[in-house]
Amino acid sequence: MTKQLSAYLNRDLSWVEFNRRVLQEAQDQRNPLLERAKFLSIVSSNLDEFMSVRVAGVHEQIRAGLTKMDFTGYSPSGLWKRLQKRTKDMVTEQYRTYREIVKCLSKEGIFIREYSELTITAQRAIADYYNEIVFPVITPMAVDQSRPFPHVHTKELYLAVTLRMEGEEEEGCEPLFAIIQIPSILPRCFAIPSRSNSKKQEFILLEDIITTFIDSLFTGYEVESVSPFRLTRNSDLSLDEEGAEDLLEEIEKELRRRKWGNPVRLEVECDIDAYALKVLKEELEIEEGLYMIDGPLDLSFMMKLSSMVNGHDQLRYKKFDPIYPFEFDEDKDIMSVIAERDVLLHHPFESFEPVNEFVWQAAKDPDVLAIKMTMYRVSGQSSLVKALEYAAAAGKQVTVIVELKARFDEENNIAWAKQLEKAGCHVVYGLVGLKIHAKLLLVVRREKHGLKRYVHVGTGNYNESTAKLYTDIGLMTSNDVIGSDTSALFNEITGYSVPRDWEAFAVAPAGLKARLLKLIDREIEHARAGKEAKIIAKMNSLSNQEMIDKLYEASRAGVHIDLIVRGVCCLRPGLPSISENIRVISIVDRYLEHSRIVYFYNDGEEEVYLSSADWMTRNLEKRVELLCPVFDSELKNLLIVILQLNLADNVKARALGVNGQYERVAIDQAPYRSQFESQQVERWKGRKEYVQ
Incomplete structure (x- = not known):
């Protein structure tokens, strides 16, 4: 008898299927080769976040003894088992794809090398790089009776090293153990210098460089094995917002606690030394979340590698420059256009620049009285932030609602919030128990017939970088109904206002x-x-x-x-x-x-x-x-x-x-x-x- 299908698909299993679709783009030979490498990197980054939040949440439910099924028919333990199988199958497929892409890259003269494969000249260049740059930065950490197992940071790459004193007998004596953190401050990929007439481009991974010269870190000892490993911890924030007197301070504390989250996944290479694996499993207290990897750990380096390749434009997507919207010919004032008609922006096909110009023009316009906006995820070099600072310095009322709880952007947003406050902006740190995810920008201007509101409503964040990578829609309007609702919503978020009967929103x-x-x-x-x-x-x-x-x-x-x-x-x-x-x-x-x-x-x-x-x-x-x-x-x-x-x-x-x-x-x-x-x-x- 055929089992009746549930009316619902499980959220987390559905996410695994989404990441598999991303992996299919890495496998699709119709995509340019370096773009396939980027998709492979995205698969790894996606899986990191999924493990540290969603899978970690399921793990915490099991630890708490929860057995209740969700509406899709899965208990925490049943879901955990299914997720482990599905994700491990996907990782196996991911590394099979990695080997295929590396093989294809080599046919194009782009190589990821091991040290032994290099010429004497290249080996000397790497030795110089190690001695001058790498060696002073890395720190071996021994584990023995006087030195307990060091804290392993989430999603950082490490080397587990087993070794013995020179001349010591092997039988009946366990090896010594140490770990080395691969410094994330240094590039994961090192471009090997090549002859000027060579068309080859060669790269070597930082962990392979350190492994090659590992003896320099343990003089007087014989290194028996070097095994890369990587731990993923529960990174979800658990805030007591009701009891927090200062939300900013509470989130800063929680970010520090995130580093100590419970282990969820341990990645090791397939040929890891048996004793090293035994120590890691015992010290990190992890069993079911063990991933045996057939290749280098953390393929997110493929994104950087793709950008380091010189030339080879045929291996990339054809360059596309966003079109400047025809509604805003460069000699026109943004607000004068919006006063006459609503404008729709479709990113990344259309430029995000009119949004930046809108805020800059408002900041410099002596008739603009106030600027208000929400801020969820902002780019590293934000023109919008500079414009808001300029507006505040010019004496305008600038209010910015910064969502401090934007996952994995908390530290970035805290820095922006402090910078904006220092510039004289009024900064509101979200609401207790709620994230502010609405994308809204309001400019209030004094005009001949009274105050007029200009509004931008978006489906995506005010982020110039992601506006080039994500498809999003922005509506720019001076519609009175939308303007009235926008003002009311900002007042409701920043002050004490009874929720209104919205006219448009x-x-x-x-x-x-x-x-x-x-x-x-x-x-x-x-x-x-x-x-x-x-x-x-x-x-x-x-x-x-x-x-x-x-x-x-x-x-x-x-x-x-x-x-x-x-x-x-x-x-x-x-x-x-x-x-x-x-x-x-x-x-x-x-x-x-x-x-x-x-x-x-x-x-x-x-x-x-x-x-x-x-x-x-x-x-x-x-x-x-x-x-x-x-x-x-x-x-x-x-x-x-x-x-x-x-x-x-x-x-x-x-x-x-x-x-x-x-x-x-x-x-x-x-x-x-x-x-x-x-x-x-x-x-x-x-x-x-x-x-x-």
């Missing part, structure tokens, strides 16, 4: 989910009345059970539903009498799909919304998130075109099947790649003269 945690459910109910009513009913929703993740159940209800009523979900999806499409009218696709391509767009047919009176929120419980119930309607009919049509481009993709789209597996969309027409089509942004904006 829907805001989580109080009302965004309710608004979405109501909008879906409206489509259900239309379908039951025999009218055409349609929903298209694009997001990063879908895991909230109530939203999934409402979509199932809509499907049963006859609503046609297309979901474009890049990552986690707990909804199972294609279930008879449950989700037969639901299609789910995921697009993994050159740019990270990040925009959140929601479309409702509404009996022909189409509505389109931009949002900062994924349909996850944390976004809908535990964060300040935003759902903003797009009123301008031309811009609504542009967003619908973006959704249609995604749905038409048959090159990088994968469709989620009823079995929970993703398969490439069958090509029964000419190949169509939505991100590359989106690069013709001039065409879908209706400016034929811009088509090249």
